[in-house]
Amino acid sequence: MKISSLLKKLSLDKQEFHYQFESHPDYPSNLAFSDTLNLLGIKNEAYILEKEFWDELPDEYIGIVDGTFSIVKKEQKDYKIYSEKMMSLTKNQLYEKSTNLVILFEKIENRDAKAVSTFNVILYMLYISVILYSIIKFTWYETLFNILSLAGIFISKELFKQKFGTDSSIVTNICGGNNATAFQASCDKIFDSDRTNILGLKISDISLVYFLTTIFIGLLFPFSSSVLKITTLLSLTAIAYSFFVQIFVEKVLCKICMTINIILILQILISISCFTWIEIDETFPIITIMLFVTVFLSVAYINSILLQREEYKKSSSKSMRFIRNYKIFKHILLTSDQIEFKSTKAFFVGKKTAKIHISLISNPYCRFCKNAHKLVIDLIARYPVDVSAQIRFNYVNESQDSEYSELLSYFKWNYDNKSEHEFIEIIDRWFNINNIIEINKISYPLSAIDLSEITEIGIENMIAGLDLTPTIIINGYMFPKIYDREDIYYFIDKLVDDADFNLHGL
Structure with a gap:
């Protein structure tokens, strides 16, 4: 699709x-x-x-x-x-x-904009550095030759990415133009017709190898004009093959193929008219061949890794279709014994009439609990009418140190004296900073806080064998261990609509 x-x-x-x-x-x-x-x-x-x-x-x-x-x-x-x-x-x-x-x-407002990846930033900086270095170090025609190689690398890289399902606006714009449907179909037809397989690489992949090799030669080896002239003349075979396939075999023109061909032709013209024949060391052709082979094998290796990843994703998708079947999920969910809690007042968030109630067994010193808290609070934010939750800390007064008791006192004071939103915020703040002194600055209990309710919750958790944190319990049933916690997003709509499963208020 x-x-x-x-x-x-x-x-x-x-x-x-x-x-x-x-x-x-x-x-x-x-x-x-x-x-x-x-x-x-x-x-x-x-x-x-x-x-x-x-x-x-x-x-x-x-x-x-x-x-x-x-x-x-x-x-x-x-x-x-x-x-x-x-x-x-x-x-x-x-x-x-x-x-x-x-x-x-x-639409989710203020969705985080997709940040430009570090890899792309480094890549663009590298492009600029190569251009500046060429301008300073080489003649105008050598600089132009290197810029054309960079252009070839950029386009070939975009083609390489697109092969693995990543959309490229560059490829789309070149192939699309003013008539996206016809020209895009032409490009796709040429790419689909390419049956080349040299260690998994197609012709479009080999263009990436070619341009990478020419840029390395042009930058790293002085007096390489003779080798570059020979290399560009050899590219005539690729140009001829490309035109033959487009005109005589597929009988359509591929704009992106034509763009690459134009780059190759320009490099040939520069090499013929500007590069001079000079005597080169006899080992230099060997070095050039070794460089080409190294680049080729590197690209082939990356290609094989990405192909394996694609195969894994396809296989994983088939497996996930089975495991994400709601009937199977519900069956597994209901196989556990239902747990009934008596202490349901403290640290309760959401509406009492919610159809889905989540009990989160937690510990403020558990590093894995942070994401579980975010998940539960996010579900309440998305389904404010249908989802509620109770945060159930594993706390038994006699066995806890004074800092734990102090921290829960701050939580309880905020829960009793501030809004639900502010209570959630202070727990979120704790998991982000993990510093009780900072929590103390924004909490103001003037006297000792009664933690008997929290102790009852901890004892109930212990009696039920709920010592592992975080543990998520949905309407009394433990969330199945074979699923990731985030999979709850996948089933929440069906759970809400399932009249046989949901609650009718607490």
Whole structure:
């Protein structure tokens, strides 16, 4: 499913989305799509709605346009469609191309913008450094030659990434132009027709090896003009092969292939007109060949690692479809004995009438509990009506040191005297700073705090054998150990809607 523009519009990672979507037991259904959005933080509801009511829809929603999930955004008279690509449709065109399914979604405000990866920052700095070094060290034509090699590396790297499912705006723009559908199809057809397999590398991968080799030669070896001239002339075979496949075999032109060919041709022209023949050491050709082989094997190794990762993801997706089946999850969940707690007042957050109640067995000195707390609080924030929780610290007064008692006193004072939000904040602050002096500065118990309720909770935990932290209990049933805690996001909607499972208030 090609929904690049939709994922970009929602600020979702493409690889993460497809992994979660394809591992859904109902993939590729509408339910699987909706559940995946929920899992990744895009709260949504799906409806079958006759088009006569579509004028009442919000300005932005998700529908199925031309058989593909798409974001539909109302403009003045037309509609912007974000799916495989972005396009504009009139109201009549939209209605003709759409099914009656609409998904209303809620964008998470202030979502963290995807930071530019450290790798890319270093890479761009390296590009700039190479250009500056070439300008200072070499002649204008040698500098231009190196810049062309960098351009070839950049495009070939983007092709290499795209092979493993990472969208490249550079490749899309070059292949798309003003006629994205036709030209993108042409590029895809050429790439799909490439049956080359040299240690797992295709022709597009070998272009990366070629440009990396030429940049290393141009930068590291002085007086290498003769070798570069020979190398560029050898690239004529690759250019001829590329044109032959495009014109005579596939009978379509690939714009990205043409771009790489133009770079190669420009380098040939520079080498013929500007590079001079000079006598070279007899070992230099051997060094050049060794450099090429080293770069080739390095790229082949990276390629094999990424291929293995892709195979693992496919295999994992199939396994996850089974384990993420709600019926299986519910069956495993209900196989444990139900635990009933009597002490349910202290450190209770959320609505008493919530359908799903989570008991979090915790310890403020447990480093793994921090993420469990964040998970539970996030669930309450996402489902304020349907999910509640009680934080149950493993505390027995007689066996605890004075600092633990002091810390829980601060928690209890905040719970009794401040808002729920402020109580949650102080626990979150503790897990972030882990410094009782700092907690003391923002808590003001004027007298000793009665911790008998907290002690009762600790004793109940101990009697139930709940000594491991963090432990999550849902409506009295222990969250199955074979699942990751984060998998609760995957099942929470179904748990809420399951009338046989949910509570009717505490």
